[in-house]
Amino acid sequence: MAQTKERRIRCDSSSAAETVADVEELLTKILVSVPPRSLVRFKCVSKHWLTLISDPGFFRRQTHQKSKISGFFSSKTEDEFFKSIALRDREIPSGNPFKTINDSFADGSKLRILQSCNGLFLCHIPIVDVLEEGKHHPLYVVNPTTNQFRALSCPSSEAWDPFMFREERLGLVSATPPVPLVVKNIPLDFGSCPTEWPRLAQRYFGESGGHLYLIETYQHSLPDSNNAFCCLLPLSPRGKDNEVEDSSTDDVLLLMPGKVIYYNLRNNTFKTSVEFANKKLF
Template identity: 30%
Template sequence: MFSVKRVRIRIRTLEESSSQESSAHIVASNDDLLSELLLRLPIKSLLKFKSVSKHWLSLITDPHFSRRKNLKPNPVSALFLHRPSPVTNLLFSFVPLDPLQTSAPFTSLTFVDHPRGIEILQSCNGLFCCSSVDYNDSERKYYIYNPTTKQFTTLPPLCGRSVRRVLGVNLAFDPSKSHTYKVVCVQRCKSSYDHCQIQIYSSETGPWRVSGVPFAAPISVDFPSGVYWNGAIHWISPREASLYFDLNEELVREMPMPPVPDDSNERGIRYFGESCGHLHLVEIYESSTTQFNVYEMERDHSGWFVKFRVDLNGVALAFPGIIEGYHEEDDYMYSFSVLCVVRREKEEDSFLALHLPGKVIGYNFSSKSYQTSDTDSPLAFGWSYAFQYIESLSLV
């Protein structure tokens, strides 16, 4: 009797094994079904599965698969900040903003070899716009780099043999709408110092081309720090008109801004950036304040509204190093940098990444709570720019 039972168990095991093999074969032979399963995996797993077979590699690297994976804006998982280093070896500090993000993809950019190194100009939805460190604009080389896949492309030279002064190079990329990207270069006109000319590079059509006619722009406009959002590159100015460039119509328009206090000569800009399809602005006019607003731009560019209110009194009590000294009215003066407004799928999970002397903290807008972020090296205080790291399969 014992032997009969053992035989029956053995037969059932073989039947189950055969059924599992049959199911696996069905999945493996059906590209639509396999793609649906792969789409539900995290990007880190997909990068590993590319080596399973040529078939899987073909599926995962297909532009259509990448676009479907990016139908929703991917959240920022970490920040890169420039770290003091020799000019010939630019280093970056890595600040994780997600518990699952445990290691830095790189500490310096070495995908090409340049004597003075490679710097990040801008991050946009998973891609980096980078350049070689050169003092002469005509010798500078530009690259688009995906830090997740380690792929890069070298942009062709700008139009014209003699390059006019480059004021800013900005990346426009929305993987939820297209697998292609554009790069916008703003140059100062030789004939008129207060006029600029735009050139556009498209990953779809190829070489740089001149866009439109020269346009008047205040000297104070911060072209290097352009922000892509809602189909346009946005440039902010601390003293005069801020601008944005509509990529569909290829027109430069003035961007409305919140009013400046009567006793201030320029804007107290502390942050200007995008997160998960939202454009944000932080302005602080007094060093003695721990309370301020985070503004968000209306989708039609009609103006700004207050999205979040921040109160850092609790942070100042927990981290007294934020106190820099005393104001003349016996108020405290505070030292902190706004690195990034981080939006999450659930609004109650959104937070503000702040750089205090020696550390980075995340301030939750809803709960008013905070937590520190680990970094891979000591942080020198004073950065005003941070580059978002977003995992992406997008091709360059």
């Protein structure tokens, strides 16, 4: 293998690059390694790139990339703001991105991380006031990379019709992006419903098929009255022209006490999937 040859002058690198980008498998391999922040911008490159990057399969490949965790955040420090703790010998970017977020609250309120997913945090500000306790806390999705946070606002009451989906005791309020689509319950002044705020039964903050979901299930003290409260945050644009797409990809499976229901995000319809014989188990 002792081949030493003068390196020939090759044609310019852009044509070599072009050939690489023409092979879809190679392009995908490259793009899955590009950090999400750049990737989002690359959606503007061309229709082909947009399709490639928006594909749920691509997203799965990207999130399944073997990545080493460089550190984590902890809010339980004496400094009372989030502290990044480095793992191994990896470096944490200088400066604490959370300090500015904390400072931006004039009353000195501190955010608390509830859950995290794909580099985003779900946070809230704990309410100290006893009278306010039990009320629905405002939630924030925080992106520590960009130092941005967005409040998940509760839909306004006039947009909310408690008589919708009475059977399922679920309601829907939609809003145009970037305000998240909210599936909501919480009956207001609704006949036999209790006056107290419902108790949070479970909370899910996660990514599925390229979309970020926040799903909260509430439970009233009344027996058999169950409500789901679901916020949907699209991470990738849902094109208007892709209605031919299999609508089953827009199904969210919700585990409600006693049953599992399908909620279709596109049609806003519900379908009971399974009903459990022994409701106490779930």
